[in-house]
Amino acid sequence: MTTTQERAAAPLEDFRRLHPLTPVLRGWRVLAVLFALVLQNSIRSPGAVELLVFLGVGVPVALAYGWLSWRFTRFGVVDGDLTLETGVLFRRSRRVSLARLEAVDVVRPLIARALGLAELRLEVAGGSTEAALAYLSEPHAHRLRSELLARAAGIDATTPEAPEHVLVRVPLSAVVWSSVLRGPVIVGILWLVLVIIGAAVIGEFAALGLVVPLALGTGGALVTYVMSNFDFTVAESPDGLRLRHGLLETRAQTVAPGRVQAVRIVQPLLWRRRGWVRVDVNVAGYGGGESSGQSTTLLPVAPRPVALRVLAHVLPGVDIDAVPLTGVPPQARWRAPVQWRQLGVGADEHVFVARRGRFFRELMAVPHARTQSVRLTRGPWQRHLGLATVHVDTAPGPVRVDAAHRGAMEARQLVEAQAQRAQQARAIAVPQRWMTTAQSPPVLEQGQGGRP
């Protein structure tokens, strides 16, 4: 116990280094490929010269470079910013403002796990300026996470890790079944069945050659989904929302309090009978979402009431279902014949809520204080029908909130009203260092251009 305390208390003001095994873990792929190439060559043309050169020169040089780059990489906290210095020849120093910390992820790829290592990723508002500390020993990564979160919260850095309270644990059966009932997988299975039936009917069994890639693609998608959402756990703690998931590569995400910019509850058609939904979130640091390798899923699958309970922790004081929604005017059916009955919009004192989708139902919500800008657009067909669409812009992510096809005048009023509500909500927003009291003006918290 005392050792943990002492290690944690070792001030981050002193620069620290990554785990010494880092170069091995980072470079093993390159070495493996080289080794395979050389081996292949030396088998084809006898003479072990290449193998000897590889073992005698290539490996030592690679190791030396890895060791140097490890030696030259260090990190520490300077004036409340995390500073990361890298580069052997070209030195690079990067400062990450902890006041703007949005989320901290601890990622453990399979091989790192085997060695007891983990990667710590800091997600900062403003997209790609994240800092990845790879690799640290696992306990170190966890200690560092709580320390950075404590600093970001504005409390003593030696505060021990906050206790957590598990909200939901997604059972494996739900993950598997929900993944089977997802659109891409269903389409893949349908194709498979069609090909097999077609081949049998026509008697052309060469077509069965298609079966293998189709089955591999569909099965691969299914397995990837199940593995990445394996044992999905959502927990709450004072330093934020904690998500843990993954079978081979595990990921532990901590989203700092109040950092969720927008949420949506989605329900694919085939999940409806079971009453399942998925919850996606926009977190500023995660940016574009899945494409950038980030996980923006708050809850992959859960019954609706459970999802709402989790959302109540993410957006305190908000009950999305209680917000009354108004539908679109009747002429909207000409513009959106399939989903016009589902379109709806509403707002209460905390959030702006919109609904859309006939088969793929979506219910979206943005806290007023997270509204970045409000837009009104109207295409030619909408103009003809006297309609317009209201967009509420938030930090990038999977959730794009819009209230489509409102009556034109109503839309303008919605836009103005939302701008108004956003402004009022900003005035009483939580400070960025969320544990400090809200008395200091938010300008100082920005850390840039602060005025006395």
Place this chain on the structure above:
Amino acid sequence: MVDEAFAPPGENWQPVSPRLRDLRRLLLVAFLVPAAVVAAVAVGVGVAWWLGLAVLVVALAVGAWAWWLLERSYRAWGYAERAEDLLVTRGVLIRRLVIVPYGRMQLVDVNAGPLDRRFGIATVQLHTAAAATDATIPGLPPAEAARLRERLAALGEARSAGL
């Protein structure tokens, strides 16, 4: 026709400089005329002289239509500064209006390319944390662009709020 849904918040939208329209018309002419002449000559010599003439007439008609469209699109631009936010409107076919609160602005860009400088205009662009925010005002006289930038920066700092 008064467009109520996109009506200005006050008396009128602040217009942008007509030199924006002039610049775009110049670009139109600079690209369309040589292209039309080359096409007309090629068709006229290669196929039949009257077909070449027809090509030229069609090109001229398209040019005239685009000439008129540039006027409309220039007139569609407008902005308004309110106490707490900036409004920008634009677009003919797809009409747009964006409201950007000063407290949400992360940075303000002023851009002017060589041709813009020649014509004495500049573009002011606002960025928020949302990539979808689409607040660009082209065709501002440099003095106005600088004034707007200073004002927006000052207001943005005074009202800035955490993400």
